[in-house]
Amino acid sequence: MKFNTIIIGGGLSGLTAGLALQKAGKRVAIVSMGQSTLHFNSGSFDLLGYDAQGEAVSNPLEVIATLDDNHPYKKCGDVAALAEEAKALLTESGVKVAGDAKANHYRITPMGAVKPAWLTITDYATLAEADKLPWKKVALVNVIGYLDFPTKFIAAGLRRLGAEVDVKAFTLPELETARKSPSEMRAANIAKVLGNEDIVKRMAAAVNEQTEGGNYDVVLLPAVLGIADSALSQQLKANVNCQVQFIATLPPSVPGVRVQNLLRKRFIAGGGVHLTGDKATGGVIENGTLKCITTENLTETCLKADNFILASGSFVSGGLTSNYEAVTEAVLGLDVDAADEHGQWVKYNAFEAQPYMEFGVATDGELHVKKDGKVINNCYAVGSVLSGHNRVKMADGTGVSMLTALQAVKNILK
Amino acid sequence: MADLQINSESVFNFEQCLKCSVCTVYCPVSAVNPAYPGPKQAGPDGERYRLKNPVFFDENLKKCLNCKRCEVACPQNVKVGDIIQAARMKYSTHKPSLRDRILASTDFVGTMANRFAPIVNMTLAMGLTKSVMHSTIGVDKHRQFPAYSSKRFETWYKRNAKAQQAQYDKQVSYFHGCYVNYNFPKLGQDLVKIMNAVGYGVQLLEKEKCCGVAKIANGLYDQAKKHGNINIDSIRKAKEEGRVTLATSSTCCFTIRDEYEHILGLEAGDVRESMTLATRFLYHLLDEGKIKLAFRSDYKKRVAYHSACHMERMGWVFYSTELLKMIPGVEFTMLDSQCCGISGTYGFKRENYETSQAIGAGLFKQIKDLAPDCVSTDCETCKWQIEMSTGVPVENPICILADALDVEETIKLNS
Ligand code: SF4
Ligand code: SF4
Numbered sequence: 001m002k003f004n005t006i007i008i009g010g011g012l013s014g015l016t017a018g019l020a021l022q023k024a025g026k027r028v029a030i031v032s033m034g035q036s037t038l039h040f041n042s043g044s045f046d047l048l049g050y051d052a053q054g055e056a057v058s059n060p061l062e063v064i065a066t067l068d069d070n071h072p073y074k075k076c077g078d079v080a081a082l083a084e085e086a087k088a089l090l091t092e093s094g095v096k097v098a099g100d101a102k103a104n105h106y107r108i109t110p111m112g113a114v115k116p117a118w119l120t121i122t123d124y125a126t127l128a129e130a131d132k133l134p135w136k137k138v139a140l141v142n143v144i145g146y147l148d149f150p151t152k153f154i155a156a157g158l159r160r161l162g163a164e165v166d167v168k169a170f171t172l173p174e175l176e177t178a179r180k181s182p183s184e185m186r187a188a189n190i191a192k193v194l195g196n197e198d199i200v201k202r203m204a205a206a207v208n209e210q211t212e213g214g215n216y217d218v219v220l221l222p223a224v225l226g227i228a229d230s231a232l233s234q235q236l237k238a239n240v241n242c243q244v245q246f247i248a249t250l251p252p253s254v255p256g257v258r259v260q261n262l263l264r265k266r267f268i269a270g271g272g273v274h275l276t277g278d279k280a281t282g283g284v285i286e287n288g289t290l291k292c293i294t295t296e297n298l299t300e301t302c303l304k305a306d307n308f309i310l311a312s313g314s315f316v317s318g319g320l321t322s323n324y325e326a327v328t329e330a331v332l333g334l335d336v337d338a339a340d341e342h343g344q345w346v347k348y349n350a351f352e353a354q355p356y357m358e359f360g361v362a363t364d365g366e367l368h369v370k371k372d373g374k375v376i377n378n379c380y381a382v383g384s385v386l387s388g389h390n391r392v393k394m395a396d397g398t399g400v401s402m403l404t405a406l407q408a409v410k411n412i413l414k
Numbered sequence: 415m416a417d418l419q420i421n422s423e424s425v426f427n428f429e430q431c432l433k434c435s436v437c438t439v440y441c442p443v444s445a446v447n448p449a450y451p452g453p454k455q456a457g458p459d460g461e462r463y464r465l466k467n468p469v470f471f472d473e474n475l476k477k478c479l480n481c482k483r484c485e486v487a488c489p490q491n492v493k494v495g496d497i498i499q500a501a502r503m504k505y506s507t508h509k510p511s512l513r514d515r516i517l518a519s520t521d522f523v524g525t526m527a528n529r530f531a532p533i534v535n536m537t538l539a540m541g542l543t544k545s546v547m548h549s550t551i552g553v554d555k556h557r558q559f560p561a562y563s564s565k566r567f568e569t570w571y572k573r574n575a576k577a578q579q580a581q582y583d584k585q586v587s588y589f590h591g592c593y594v595n596y597n598f599p600k601l602g603q604d605l606v607k608i609m610n611a612v613g614y615g616v617q618l619l620e621k622e623k624c625c626g627v628a629k630i631a632n633g634l635y636d637q638a639k640k641h642g643n644i645n646i647d648s649i650r651k652a653k654e655e656g657r658v659t660l661a662t663s664s665t666c667c668f669t670i671r672d673e674y675e676h677i678l679g680l681e682a683g684d685v686r687e688s689m690t691l692a693t694r695f696l697y698h699l700l701d702e703g704k705i706k707l708a709f710r711s712d713y714k715k716r717v718a719y720h721s722a723c724h725m726e727r728m729g730w731v732f733y734s735t736e737l738l739k740m741i742p743g744v745e746f747t748m749l750d751s752q753c754c755g756i757s758g759t760y761g762f763k764r765e766n767y768e769t770s771q772a773i774g775a776g777l778f779k780q781i782k783d784l785a786p787d788c789v790s791t792d793c794e795t796c797k798w799q800i801e802m803s804t805g806v807p808v809e810n811p812i813c814i815l816a817d818a819l820d821v822e823e824t825i826k827l828n829s
Contacts, residue, residue, distance in 0.1 A: 001701050034489035035436045181448035183455055186438055192445035195776070228750075252439045261750075268748050273736075276751065277486030278729040297729030299687060300698065316432065317489050 002304045003029045003273070005412060006293060008280045008331060009311030009319065011036025013383030013401035015263040017309050019089055020409040022270045029273040029303065031280050031295055037316055037384070037397075041256030042248040043124040043223055044107045044117035045090075045097065045402070047083060048073075049395025056116050056130060060399075061101050070337075070358075070388035072400050075367050076407040086402040087119060094229055094262045096122045106130050108247050110149060112157025118399060121255050123233050125220055125245040133161045135217035139242070141210055142222060144171040145179040148187060148250035149222035166214060170206040174199060187249045188257055190224040200225070200232050204239030216242050222249045227257050280312070280331045285371060290379045293331070307378045307412045310334070310361065310369060311405065314384040320360065327359050329385070335362045335370040337387035353393040360387030366411050367404060380408035426493035426500070426676075431458035437484035437494050442753035443477055446772040450477040453484035456501075457494035464501055471505035477769075478502075479757035480631060481723035499677045503635055510633045513552045517759040518632035519624075554767035560597045560798050567599035571618060575606050582615035586695070587652040587659040589645070591666040592624050593794040601662050604816035605692055609660075611824040612696075612705040617657060619648035625666040628759050630677060642674045646682050653688040660692040662812050664792035665758070667691050668724035691792065693811050694733040700740070707815075708823035713743035717814065718786040720777065720800065721751040722793035734792055734811040741818045747784060752777050756799035771803065778803045790814055 005021050007014045010032025021028045048060040057063045061080055064073050076082055083101035090097050099105060099119035106127040107117045120126050127133060138158055142151050155165040171179075174193050178185050194203060211219055223246040226232045237244045248255065268274050275295065283293040284302060292302035312319030312331060321330050327338040338359040346354055360381075362370055367380040382404040384397060391397030424430065437453040438444055444452035451460065456475050463470035475498055484494040510518070567590050579585070586609060594602040606616045623641035630638050649659045649670070661667040670689050674682040699705040717738055721731045731751075739746050755773030760766050781789055781804045789800055789808045797808040 034491065035440070035487045036489070039434070039436050039439065178448055181444075181451070184438060184444045184448065184450075184452040186435060188439040189445045252435055257439055265750070273732055275729055275732060276726060279491065295729075313489075316434075318491065 001301060003027050004305065005029075005307040005309060006031065006303055006305040007309040007311055008293070009033075009036075009313055009317070009383070009385075010264065010274065010276070011311065011313055011317065011383070011401070012038055012259070012263075012398060013405040014309070014311035015260075015267055016086065016089060016402045017311060017382060017405035017409050018267045018272055019093070019263065019270070020085075020406055021412070022267065022272055024409070024413055027271075028267075029275060029305070030267065031275045031278050031293070031303075033277065033279040033312075033318060036260060037313060038256040038260045039253055040251045041253045041259060041398075042107060042109065042117075043121045043246065043253070043255035044248075045099075045119040045398040046116070046391075046395040047101055047104075047118035047399035049104065049116040050393065052394075054393070056104070058104055058116075059102050060104060060118060072386045072389055072404050073396075075363065075365055076403045077410070079403065082403045082406045083118070083399070085406050086399075089402075089406075090119070090259075093266045095259050096230065098122050098126075108154065108157065110154070110248055110250050112150075112153040112155070114157065114161070116395060121230075123230065123237070123244075123246050124223065124255070125218070125247050131161060133158065133163050136162075136164060137214070137216050138163045138165045139168055139211045139214055139216040139219045140165055141168045141170060141207055141219055143175055143190060143224065144169045145175070145182065146185060146190060146222065146224070147182065149247075154220075154247060166216075168210040170203070170210050172199065172202055172206060186252055187222070187224050187254045188227060188252045191227045191254045194225055194232070195227070197232070197235060200235050201239060204236050207236075207240050207244075211240075211242055218243045218245055220245055220247055222247060223254045224249065225254065227254055228261060229258065283308075283332050285332070285376060288374055288377050290332070290376050307380070309405070309408055310379060310381045310385055311383045311401075312385050314360065315356075317384070319385040322356075327356070329361050332369075332371065332379075334376075334381075335373065336360060337362045353390055357390040357392055358388060361385050362387055367408050380411060382408045426496045427491050428458045428461050428493075428497055430490040431492045432490055433459075434489065437488050437492075440483045440487040442481060442483065442755065442773040443479055443769065447477060447769045449474055451475070453478075453494045453498070457484065457497040458492055461497050461501065464505060468505050471501060473506065473508055475502050476506070476508065477766075479723070479753065479760055481753050481757060482727040483723055483753060486726055493676070496676050499630070499673075502633070503677065506633065508633065511552070513763070514632040514759075515634065517553070517762055518628040518634050552764040553762050554764045556767055560593070560794075562596055563599050565599065567595045567602040568618065570599050570603065571606070575603075575616070578610070579615035579617060582610065582613055584613060585615045585617055585657050587617045587619050587649070587657045589619060589622060589625075589649070589659050589661045589666060589670070589689070591661065591663045591794075593663060598794070601810050601813055604810075604813050605660070605662055607816050607821065608696070608812065608819060611819060611821050611828065612699070612707070613828045617652070619645070619659065620651055621645075621648050625663075625669045626678075627665050627669045627673070630669070630673060631758055631760065635678065639678050639680060642670075642678055642680050642682075645670060646674065646680060646685055649685045649689055653685060658695065659689050660695055661689065662692050662792075662810055663794055664691060664722050664725040664728065664730075665795070668728050671728070691728075691730055691733065693737050693792070694730050696815075697733040697737055700737075706824070706827040707740070708820040708827055709741050709743065709818045710820045711743075713741065713818040714745075715743060715788060715814065715818075716745045716747070716786045717788055717790050718747045718749050718781060718784055720749045720754065720789050720791040720796060720808075722791050722796045723753050723757070725792045726751055734790075737815060738790060738811055741815065743818060744814070747786065749777065749780055749784075749789070754796045754799045754803075756795045758795050761795075761799060770799075774799060774803055781806055788814075
């Protein structure tokens with residue numbers, strides 16, 4: 001049971017690395033404890049949304065060149081080429097996206113705000129410029145009883161940009177049944193209810209009924225269609241009489257789950273070993289080399305590989321943990337970049353950039369991790385477990401996940 | 415308390431819940447049955463209330479399949495399914511009905527049914543019996559009952575296999591479970607065939623009782639505990655005599671390894687690692703070069719693998735699928751990991767039939783579209799459900815391995 005590479009973490013960065021290594025013919029295993037932060041995805045991917053001053057970035061590549069040296073992008077050789085590679089990898093896996101690393105576009109959040117984005121799934125509503133909507137007359141159509149799509153906020157946001165907005169809602173008998181449990185009427189469950197061609201046909205008719213005679217330029221719907229792939233949203237678009245686009249909902253995110261499913265499926269179909277729901281618990285390091293790792297489920301073996309990639313995510317995913325004394329890397333106890341003083345972890349104004357967001361695993365220029373100050377020569381860290389970036393402040397989370405993963409793969413294959 | 419402060423530890427990790435609702439996405443029941451409160455509400459959220467006052471216990475928690483898919487999905491390692499089962503055990507006042515008792519007594523019913531197998535099989539297949547059971551005791555009329563074998567596995571073993579086992583230097587024990595014993599002895603026979611071919615003798619446990627999964631599901635906790643302790647003692651004894659205990663059912667294996675301790679509170683920690691799944695045991699022997707397998711050149715089969723919930727929870731899908739992929743004549747496809755909806759006795763109950771079939775619908779469609787020669791899975795109840803709902807035959811990986819094996823060549827390679 002020896003692998004070329006074992007990846008700890010099955011989210012966006014882990015799967016990206018896994019697929020890229022597989023393409024190079026390598027035998028890869030992913031150890032994935034629980035589901036990833038893709039479940040909070042917006043249907044878009046960011047490369048760099050804001051600069052250090054908090055201004056929206058229009059050309060991410062240009063601004064990335066000016067970031068300070070701690071930022072993970074500074075360890076990614078050719079950012080432009082990696083960004084292209086990331087986009088190609090999504091497309092090949094069945095996630096159709098549009099966007100350009102040299103020119104951000106804008107997406108609409110479930111709160112009705114407009115935010116910069118690098119790539120967006122093609123069915124989702126986007127704006128070329130932050131203050132200009134591509135439509136005048138908008139029908140915003142929700143599912144009756146669905147609470148994670150605050151139409152009031154979204155309509156207000158669209159009106160601020162000059163649109164004329166009518167808010168509508170529809171239902172179907174199956175959705176009425178689902179409504180009996182309001183707490184469970186979340187995007188993913190609605191997507192399961194709207195999970196076949198017959199019901200999507202009826203959904204299209206219901207949407208047509210709501211929007212008939214309104215002369216709308218666009219019908220905007222919550223992203224509650226197509227957990228497995230985009231087939232059902234295509235079908236809906238074909239059957240609604242007006243242009244249809246989706247807006248992300250509050251989590252759990254249907255487009256995020258879809259991305260996760262498609263990437264994971266491709267990894268497994270390509271012969272990758274996916275240890276679902278297993279937790280890496282430790283490893284054996286000898287002379288600066290990580291020999292093998294132990295996991296909770298495969299108790300009897302230490303899983304061996306030539307290389308390891310730590311893609312275990314940040315605090316939310318359990319890649320980093322903290323108590324009142326310290327921030328710790330959860331699997332191997334690697335060196336982390338974090339303020340020593342607990343008092344410096346947070347700013348008490350919740351809207352300020354939070355210092356702890358930049359805490360993470362320390363790496364050298366080639367993304368090698370360190371333990372007790374010594375570099376581990378065959379173990380790389382990628383994605384949100386890395387120190388030196390703040391995905392909330394700079395909107396660089398998915399970009400860092402994918403680009404550092406692709407860079408680590410390049411470093412492995414070198 | 416100190417641990418709680420320093421490491422934020424809590425029973426079943428319930429304090430770790432971030433309220434992210436990721437578990438909800440993977441709960442097979444919450445999507446199809448709005449009467450079920452869902453993993454987050456039934457689990458960590460509800461627990462907060464129940465700790466304050468048991469009146470907050472909701473009998474709808476019995477709609478949980480105990481599939482543990484929520485646990486596999488949770489990024490914070492919250493043992494959502496365990497929280498729910500433990501709450502049912504602690505607070506439920508619902509008494510198991512006659513139907514529940516019958517369904518839970520896989521061992522007793524099996525013993526009786528074996529004696530009269532042809533009659534029982536015929537009777538259970540009859541429309542009249544089905545509709546009577548449907549309306550009187552609430553066993554759904556659409557269900558096909560697994561056929562009972564006229565000869566128990568244990569009887570076959572004693573008459574046809576036991577004497578030969580001593581000739582092998584290396585020995586394992588076998589927890590066959592009710593299904594192999596009463597319904598499908600071939601699976602047990604196949605295991606003996608493979609193990610013997612690679613030079614291992616197979617012993618039965620000194621005493622074996624039903625693993626208890628159906629008893630736990632139906633609220634017969636005292637019986638489950640009693641039987642659990644008997645199994646633990648037998649596995650411990652085998653361990654002391656140097657034998658690992660193998661299972662061919664993922665659910666029996668999971669129940670003994672994890673549910674005994676977590677749900678029933680039995681002392682099983684010392685035997686956990688000597689209870690394993692046959693495919694996992696074989697995989698390791700192969701991986702370490704301790705055994706070799708030779709396969710028939712004329713064996714060809716298109717196999718689609720279904721990850722049973724408890725297999726997924728144990729995290730051992732990998733062993734079974736890697737073994738299947740080793741067989742040169744197998745064309746392998748991995749099905750999407752999703753619950754088939756049967757969950758042991760759950761799908762047999764009239765009130766659950768619709769939910770059960772709705773849960774499995776996606777899986778059945780994928781199987782029908784793929785039209786493989788067979789589906790393979792490590793769980794027997796998935797087998798019933800998938801065969802009934804798709805018409806595609808379902809085989810345990812051990813049976814496929816045994817069928818594909820070139821026995822003589824394998825014996826030569828290992829001697
Ligand atoms: S139990 Fe786990 S998956 Fe469910 S809400 Fe809590 S943290 Fe999220
Ligand atoms: S164990 Fe299964 S059925 Fe029960 S809450 Fe968890 S996911 Fe849902």
